[in-house]
Amino acid sequence: MNDHRLAKRLKSKDQKAFEKIIEKYTPLVSTVIYNTSKGSLTKEDIEETVTDVFITLWNNADNVIEDKLKGYLCRIAKTRALNKISAVNAHPLLNIDDFDFQDDFSISAEVENKQLANELREIISKIQMPDREIIVRYYYYSQNTTQIAKVMNLNPNTVKTKLRRSRDKIKTKLIERGYTI
């Protein structure tokens, strides 16, 4: 059953659909939490956070947009992972090979998040493949460059280079749109 149907049924509080969503998305949700934690959360912490994500999904089923179930779940997963890291006072362990000191992009926090998110989405949608895929994997799904290189069959340094170029493009576009970087 596809996500559209599952989400539609979830919205009508169909527990069977809810079960199917748990079965289908536990691997992805646990991966997003694992990646976000960068090794700072134990397996038990991750399990607890995954459970919390699905309970949040059930309680907020009305807010799910049928075609965006996966994204909605990932968003909850990332937020819950960050909350959990903060709650257990953990410190993400950064792999030195994955460290990118040029990832210094920053933007005024006064910018309304929703507006920024929309602008980013629009800019990223115009970046060519496979650079776009790398950006999405890195920023949305919290995969590190090593993981991305492996699944996309690329050299890790190529991934880093592509990321850097994409970041520069995004910065330029945002500046053109009046943002202060």
Added chain:
Amino acid sequence: MKTTLKNAFNDWNDDLIDISTNTLCEDTGISSDSIKLSVLSQLALNKKKKIFGRSFKFTVIAATLATALIIGTTAINANGGVQLVLEEFFGGNMNSAGLYDGGDVKITSLDPNLDIEFLGVTGDERNVYAVIEIFKKDNTAFTDGGYINPTMSADNRGQQEFINSIQKNPPETPDELISKMNTFYGIRAVCRDRNGNNFGFGDNGNAGIIPKYYLSDDRKILKILVHLDMQSASGTKHLDARDGTMTIISTSFSALKNIQTIAAYDKDDQNMWSEETFKAFQEKCREMNIGDTDWRTLYTPDKMIRCVVDEKQYPLPFEITFTMNYRNNGNIKKSLHHSDAPHFIEKNTKTVDMTVSAFQIYIYGHSDDVYKQRLFQPIDMKNSKVIFNDGTELYLEGTQGSGGGGPASGEVHDSVILSYRTMPDLTYYLEDTLIDTREIKQIIINGDTVYSR
């Protein structure tokens, strides 16, 4: 104050690029089964915090599912999907009291384009309700534009239409009747008891079932509620349904298009079923030159529409087999006598057995006064009700059986079936209600209390 680009990516959008989930997942060693159990258990434990709008219902389901996970059964319980459909049909709160579960489900689709799912089965000792949900894999609609199968009624080929269809050439045997029903509805059921013996009609174990089709607004989701009345399937053999097997065989379904409305009535119209209203409708039919059987009734959530329709048959070939594991018996059983309910049970009635289920109340009477056919007085709906622990009340609408027996057999028998209603008058004939038998405080028939807790 600044925020990093990573933190700015807080709004996922799958439209950016649909990355295969498989290539995103790492082996975290976390199993979906343990998460499912943990989630469902926590939801059940949190019931007092009212996490759910309808906490009681979900609690029952969650507990059931959690149990199912622990014991590793493949049974499909009377779960959310079934409950939602039944609630649409019955308008009441579904519960697990006295219901069947379905297990060992086998689905065979004869059309590779169909995505068929068995949501579950439930019932009491007499009625079995199974719910199936179907999609087309290519996400196209089931019917042509305008051809619907309206929610509420799903009575697209209703009982009256079936009766009309067989009036010219009435069946002579029960087997022939079932055969005509199967053809008319495009769906049939074969039932077997726990020993594999047929208990439907004829050599093939066929039982007459009445399907109700719920087509979604976009005509892409089809839910089928199959109702099997075990009593009509095979006399008193309905008890054999416990641990028995049912196979539902579908060939087609029909949809209707309203091409000319004759009359439309609001759901709350108190006069909808009055004799005057129907006479006025018949007069209108005559004026419009529409014959007695040339119109159909369509229901929407707000209206009942009598109209001329175009009907189309659509192929829907599949089979589903499942067992009926009778598990939680929440039925209330009690013997009654004339002295218990003098305004309901006739003096000559010797024994009366009453069974109260989530769906209906079944009352069977026996007498050795072979010359008195009727053992019960007509039901006075305004003085017949079920009162629950929280003070709410439901009215009871009675349907009297045909009676039977006589001098040859040395006894007579008679029956009454009572349905739960929210209104004392029949304002909308599809309004049925389910109850939780565990919450019953008192049952009153014709002013006499026949049960109290």
